[in-house]
Amino acid sequence: MDFSFSKDQDEFKDKVTHFAKSELNDPNLDEGDLKSRDEACILSRELWRKCADFGILGLPFDRAYGGAETDIITTVLAMEALGYGCRDNGLLFSMNGQMWTVQMPIANFGTDAQKEKYLKGLISGELIGAHGITEARAGSDVMALGTSAVRDGDHYVLNGAKVFCTNGPVADVFVIFATVDPSAGSLGLTGFVVERETPGLIISPNKRKMGLRTSPMSELTITEMRIPVSARIGKEGQGGRIFNSSMEWERSAILANLVGAMQHQLEICIRHANSREQFRKPIGKFQSVSNRIVDMRLRLETSRLLLYKVAWLKMTKGSCPMEAALAKLYLSESWVASSQSTVLIHGGYGFMADMEIERDFRDSIGSLLYSGTSDIQRTIAARALGL
Amino acid sequence: MATSSIDRLSVEATLRDYLVENSNVSIPGPLGPDENLLDGGILDSLGIAEITEFMEKNFSIVIDEDEVSSRNYGTLHKLTDFCHSKLVDIAA
Numbered sequence: 001m002d003f004s005f006s007k008d009q010d011e012f013k014d015k016v017t018h019f020a021k022s023e024l025n026d027p028n029l030d031e032g033d034l035k036s037r038d039e040a041c042i043l044s045r046e047l048w049r050k051c052a053d054f055g056i057l058g059l060p061f062d063r064a065y066g067g068a069e070t071d072i073i074t075t076v077l078a079m080e081a082l083g084y085g086c087r088d089n090g091l092l093f094s095m096n097g098q099m100w101t102v103q104m105p106i107a108n109f110g111t112d113a114q115k116e117k118y119l120k121g122l123i124s125g126e127l128i129g130a131h132g133i134t135e136a137r138a139g140s141d142v143m144a145l146g147t148s149a150v151r152d153g154d155h156y157v158l159n160g161a162k163v164f165c166t167n168g169p170v171a172d173v174f175v176i177f178a179t180v181d182p183s184a185g186s187l188g189l190t191g192f193v194v195e196r197e198t199p200g201l202i203i204s205p206n207k208r209k210m211g212l213r214t215s216p217m218s219e220l221t222i223t224e225m226r227i228p229v230s231a232r233i234g235k236e237g238q239g240g241r242i243f244n245s246s247m248e249w250e251r252s253a254i255l256a257n258l259v260g261a262m263q264h265q266l267e268i269c270i271r272h273a274n275s276r277e278q279f280r281k282p283i284g285k286f287q288s289v290s291n292r293i294v295d296m297r298l299r300l301e302t303s304r305l306l307l308y309k310v311a312w313l314k315m316t317k318g319s320c321p322m323e324a325a326l327a328k329l330y331l332s333e334s335w336v337a338s339s340q341s342t343v344l345i346h347g348g349y350g351f352m353a354d355m356e357i358e359r360d361f362r363d364s365i366g367s368l369l370y371s372g373t374s375d376i377q378r379t380i381a382a383r384a385l386g387l
Numbered sequence: 388m389a390t391s392s393i394d395r396l397s398v399e400a401t402l403r404d405y406l407v408e409n410s411n412v413s414i415p416g417p418l419g420p421d422e423n424l425l426d427g428g429i430l431d432s433l434g435i436a437e438i439t440e441f442m443e444k445n446f447s448i449v450i451d452e453d454e455v456s457s458r459n460y461g462t463l464h465k466l467t468d469f470c471h472s473k474l475v476d477i478a479a
Contacts, residue, residue, distance in 0.1 A: 143432045184457035185425030186432040237456050240432050321436075383411075383433055 013077045020085025041213045052125025066123040076256045076311045083260025089363040090214030097166040100250035102129030109234035130171035132162035143186035149178035158225040168218030169206045189239030200225030211362035258335040262300045265342040299334040322384035329377035332367035339364040393474045399467040420464040448473040
């Protein structure tokens with residue numbers, strides 16, 4: 001057993017950390033500082049462009065389309081470094097949403113023409129992508145979605161509605177899932193790539209959320225939307241496979257952001273506990289505080305091990321649904337706990353918006369829901385255990 | 388099950404037992420050969436992956452991802468035909 005990374009991987013992680021710390025927390029953007037962007041629910045296009053220019057959006061993708069072809073472990077390390085160095089959780093959430101649920105389906109299942117037309121622009125930052133699968137009546141039971149795609153000659157006609165569409169308000173390109181055969185259950189699911197201006201696609205304004213406010217989200221209404229057969233991703237009925245492949249990548253990469261964020265929280269808590277004095281000594285000398293920080297470290301350590309194991313399993317063995325479910329479950333719940341502890345350790349100041357600590361707590365709650373709720377992760381694990 | 392065993396009825400019985408025992412929804416009454424397995428949730432997305440793994444291990448066959456379709460998984464009848472044809476191919 002060897003827990004070390006290669007020299008190249010360590011150096012790349014350091015490089016991403018430096019980039020994130022120095023470039024992604026700029027308080028003087030034209031779009032405002034993070035606190036004001038969070039209040040106004042603005043995704044920073046400037047930071048998006050910086051991430052694209054650095055190469056983040058193309059990390060594991062084919063060089064022919066502007067990617068870097070990094071392996072999954074190196075990709076996970078880079079995402080962890082971003083989570084550690086960048087305070088804008090919404091920006092990272094939006095980028096992950098695009099990379100794993102828009103770029104990855106096109107890269108793995110799309111035609112050369114789709115890759116040429118969309119993947120290049122998505123990786124370079126010229127295009128922003130969104131993913132439409134969840135529906136009002138098909139959340140955790142997403143394979144039971146009701147949006148239909150009816151073949152009509154060389155076209156499909158789509159009708160339905162989507163909710164919780166990350167990046168929707170600003171996206172140029174959408175990957176949308178519909179069923180070509182409701183009687184085929186999940187084997188009727190089919191993916192399509194759709195441009196923003198397509199007649200019949202109506203995108204709602206941004207929907208305000210509890211957290212991750214710098215990641216815009218919309219609802220989609222799809223009415224008699226006519227798209228060519230060439231817009232289909234993969235074959236008819238392959239949508240379930242495409243979606244599951246996306247989710248495995250997304251769970252690994254978004255979780256890596258959380259590990260980096262937890263490392264950051266641990267460090268600021270230690271600093272605060274050593275400098276803040278009450279009863280004539282640093283609060284870190286009180287066991288009630290130090291125990292809480294030790295628990296944060298323990299959660300960070302176990303989270304990191306679970307994350308790396310999933311990345312390693314995915315790289316060496318392919319699919320690992322139970323391990324990915326356990327990691328998603330544990331890491332998201334750990335991030336919520338870590339965020340709550342960070343607020344508590346900073347006391348009343350942690351509760352104040354000016355300290356920018358409470359934002360992580362608000363942002364963390366979404367992790368219990370996106371990429372499969374905690375309940376669904378437990379369901380996947382239970383079934384894998386034969387229950 | 389040995390690959391030489393290509394009795395269709397036996398394949399159907401094995402698959403029926405598996406579905407009744409492992410489906411995430413309760414199946415009222417006997418499972419008919421032409422009952423839709425997909426639209427009522429007898430085979431949901433996890434169930435499809437699980438029965439694919441079961442068939443590969445139990446019948447010693449290899450199933451390509453492209454073969455996982457409603458054409459082959461839609462009913463017990465279709466599933467049996469699909470699995471049985473794989474066994475016949477191996478035995479040939």
